[in-house]
Amino acid sequence: MVKKNQSRIALYALTFLLFVFLSISVSAAPDEGMWTFDNPPTKQLQEKYGFTPTQEWLDHVRLASVRFNDGGSGSFISRNGLVLTNHHVAMGQLQKMSTADKNYVATGFYAATQAEEAKCPDLELNVLYAMENVTTRVLSVVKKGMNEEAALKAREAEIAKIEQEFKDKTGLTCEVVSLYRGGEYWAYQYKRYTDVRLVMAPERQIAFWGGDDDNFTYPRYDLDMAFFRVYENDKPVEVEHYLKINAKGATDGELVFVSGHPGGTNRLNTYDQLVFQRDVQYPMLLNMINKRLEILRDYAKQGPEQERRALGQIFGLENGKKAQSGEYQGLLDPKLMKKAKQDEDAFRQKINANSEWKKEYAGAWDVISKVTAEQSKIARERFYQRMATNSRFYNIARQIVFYVAEIKKPDIERLDGYHESQLEQLRFYLFSPAPIYKDMDEATMKGMMQLALNELGPNDPYLKIVLGGRTPAEVTKEMQAGTKLDDVNLRKSLIEGGEAAVAQSTDPFIVLARKLEPLQRKQIEDDKKNFQSVATPASEKIAQARFAVYGKNSYPDATFTLRLSYGAVKGYPMNGTKAPYKTTLYGLYDRSLGFDQQGAYALPQRFWDRKDQLDLTTPVNFVSTHDIIGGNSGSPVINKNAELVGLIFDGNIESLVGRFVYDDTANRAVSVHSAFIIEGLRKLYDAGKLAEELGY
């Protein structure tokens, strides 16, 4: 599954530890690249496929593409604001909307009328309405002679200013995105939708058919889809740009496109950064995931309701584990590392061969190398300190504590995340009515605190504050018993009451967040000073060096912003033979029977009851050469006429190394075929009205 990793902790750890150096990737291999819409790969498309998308085509596709802010992609598929994404992207909302008695994850959901469409507690969708290159403006504030810290500060302030200006001018939410690691800065302006309602989702049994075993593999047989509708003023929005479904799908070898939001790649990390990831980061991350999985599986064993509650997190962790294990295997492959070294050496030789370039750029690698070495020293400590307060309640408390302090400052001096233009989104998250299960939060908090204690020992300054001489079990039990943060009104009153209210709060999570605040602020300061302010200009240099040597026909590393990938529907060599370009309903029954219909290979009863009505030749899933990664889940696959022919939901096991390198031999994106979507709606889910809305 290629959903952007949902574990906030994992994401936090990743960005924190790595500074995710976004670097330019040189396009060379066929069908490679996650291209920004301002710079589509027209040359490659024309040369290889004889097709050049018009500006109109690009605008249409962009405006029909939707970002799911909790970690995925989607698209408008009807004039009336209907949005298609993956079931596993919808999972978070489905979990939050379900209860012990009304389990949409297990039973599926279908609103036969608009009145029945169910509002999601905290789903935000974004559409990229406009983009503007603000590179000159951002870079111009860094004046000659400024020291590194001052330069970083000036840049951050200017970015905050730009974001606010755009918001004031257009009413759109603006995010300044650093592409090519500061090679370019763009103001991305989004239309935000926060009234999103669930329309249809099949049972998870068929959406995630084959379970964790089949995840990230192919041949595959999943109906991984879900439908939402976007509302404004309590009415469905009417959208001009939406993708028409073409239920014929795409033929073998056909050129198709993927428009979506790849979460992150590290294609051109320096060699030293790759070594750091391999030797420090991945082992730690996998250790944490394994521990969390153990805790949640134990929790889930307590009963069916616990199992239901933990399902989403367990899925996220299993998904992350499989993805990151695949990435880690890539880094452990001496061939990959050797190639990375050779590529970097060749690049640096070219720089050194030109005296001007040499003077300007050659030193940057050593700077990155030094920063990475410094990061290595504190990486473990920082990572496991975060694990010590691994709780939904704590996250909320920490954000409240920082919120009330930050908003008192002038906007340009605030920490990122607390700028005026960002507060609406933050409050939307903080005031979510989604349930937090105390017993589950207690289980994970306690277990992860214990992990931190085991790893860092009791004398760690962060842990000392957290534990105060007691055991993780004692601390956790008391805090969970004492907190009232599950009450959204309490959160609101704290935010509204400001610093005074927060200072007076006796809620144990607020108390702890207050105690930790000084240490955390110190760490943020230290990191800016020691790492970010040094690494940012060095990475910029490397990016500029790439522009100088390889020109501009390239794409930036993924940043969970909108990208266009191109490629062909195409099978691949697998396990001694060939994987077919598509699978059919016949294969679904075959694989189910091949495992005696056990476990994740059991089929929903309706698949047996209605088998004879189904056209078993209907394509189920297909593969294509597209360069995608986690975050692309739910992306539409579209043909040259911008018709939707498929729905991205996974990458094969060979694609996982794609975080570092793209190789089209066996790297494949896996999609739900449009024909299966329609066949499913009509013949399995009695959702004819929905099929009609899609033109079928």
Place this chain on the structure above:
Amino acid sequence: MVKKNQSRIALYALTFLLFVFLSISVSAAPDEGMWTFDNPPTKQLQEKYGFTPTQEWLDHVRLASVRFNDGGSGSFISRNGLVLTNHHVAMGQLQKMSTADKNYVATGFYAATQAEEAKCPDLELNVLYAMENVTTRVLSVVKKGMNEEAALKAREAEIAKIEQEFKDKTGLTCEVVSLYRGGEYWAYQYKRYTDVRLVMAPERQIAFWGGDDDNFTYPRYDLDMAFFRVYENDKPVEVEHYLKINAKGATDGELVFVSGHPGGTNRLNTYDQLVFQRDVQYPMLLNMINKRLEILRDYAKQGPEQERRALGQIFGLENGKKAQSGEYQGLLDPKLMKKAKQDEDAFRQKINANSEWKKEYAGAWDVISKVTAEQSKIARERFYQRMATNSRFYNIARQIVFYVAEIKKPDIERLDGYHESQLEQLRFYLFSPAPIYKDMDEATMKGMMQLALNELGPNDPYLKIVLGGRTPAEVTKEMQAGTKLDDVNLRKSLIEGGEAAVAQSTDPFIVLARKLEPLQRKQIEDDKKNFQSVATPASEKIAQARFAVYGKNSYPDATFTLRLSYGAVKGYPMNGTKAPYKTTLYGLYDRSLGFDQQGAYALPQRFWDRKDQLDLTTPVNFVSTHDIIGGNSGSPVINKNAELVGLIFDGNIESLVGRFVYDDTANRAVSVHSAFIIEGLRKLYDAGKLAEELGY
């Protein structure tokens, strides 16, 4: 496909170059081993599966098992001499029985009445009627003080004597087999059947469905079966021991057995021998296969009849290429080689730790090492010299020339293959009425002669004789134009006319065989003196050392003699997920449609026409943990009641390394499910009468 490699040249090269050191394998890993019927793995079976086969069970299974002398296995499945094997084992005969107008390979064959059953031109089946341990007798002839050459001669003479004695006594064909590399010698006594008639074979399209791509892989969907009937005195033989088919098949995890004839393994080659294979033998073998394939594919392109003629050989070569590439990859895997070295070191340390063992055995490895080094020096020369006369006509001519010379000697002095007890078989092969296509023989002969010339240069003594100063094209053209050896009567008259007739023959192949005879005899002499006579006692020592250290609970390397393997029906981890234990008819249609029914994934029209009559839940193929290898093709898979539940036809890609090491993680044997055999006969091939004979 696990058929024993049919390429006589490849086999010849293998045995010639390697002396296939048959050594003991220590049973450790689960379900490992190709066990002789005198020494079944009763301990392992009892411990792991709680089952101990009775002597009656063993005798019954042995007497129902059939060896196909052209390279496969099979079993009696009805009282009336009906034999089941793989279609690809039957391929050779089907090719020989087909013509441009009557292509059984393409159309399939079914004899609705016994009168229609079609006699095979040169198919010989063997049943292992009796076994007797003759170790003492063979070893006793080697007297103290004999030099190595004399010892080898004495041993060979005694073996020839034993074979003749058993034949005289029982009328059965006797082969003295060296097991555990001379650790034991057994007189295997076979009932020979040479009147074998074809009863039924489906189209190759479904028998070899998925073609070379799917060969040696799984999940799989092949109906790789063929039926023959054994006749004596123009009547079907009545057999007491045959396997009843159980069309329910076996369940997931069920204990089942495979009784068949694995061709050859090299499980306990010394490390030096593995290095020799890796660095010398496999590159050479694969080079030859690629060249031959190129030649035959070019030939096949000339037209449909040429394509038909070349099909069998192309299949054999592609099959061999895929198998040997997999084996070669195993040797190129540093882990495998490291393990082989460690195992050998540990073994030798145990020997060295015991002063008696050390004195007796420790020197043997150095002897093998030295012989292998010597072999390496001449390996290329010998290998490509054989390639220079790569022709069916030449093979016949050479055997005729040697035949008339050898039979004049006392039996015990003859070369192996020309002993009195072996002549009947040799004549059966020499006088086969099977067609030899001159244009195809010319194409391969010319191409391989050119390969030999390229590799060895024109001054090679063998090539000098072959070419006589002319080009391969000239030589080949003239010889093929001049020969009359396609006339079986000419062959008979030469054999009957003896040395005088052969000496007077002007047939160009006989002339060439006469010219090459002195050089070949010299080479055979040299090899016996330099290699065999030295290596044989050294290998015996290592075998005895293994008995001493590890005891007797072990199985010998495969020798194309009857073996029993045990194991469970079981899926395995594959490409990031799990392979199911079985496939069904649903999957066949899925995979066909997944490739748009193109090429080897097209289905015979009857599969579409009769789809609605078929029960698509019928299992098609299944996998099990059995330790098998080429030669096992056509082996019955039987349950504890000795009922046939499947038909071995392949190993998966992970099993290819099994030539050197067995690892049950992913090593799987692939079988046709008994249910598909019956469903196919009844509903697809209108062979109800045959199904009835099988009890269905």
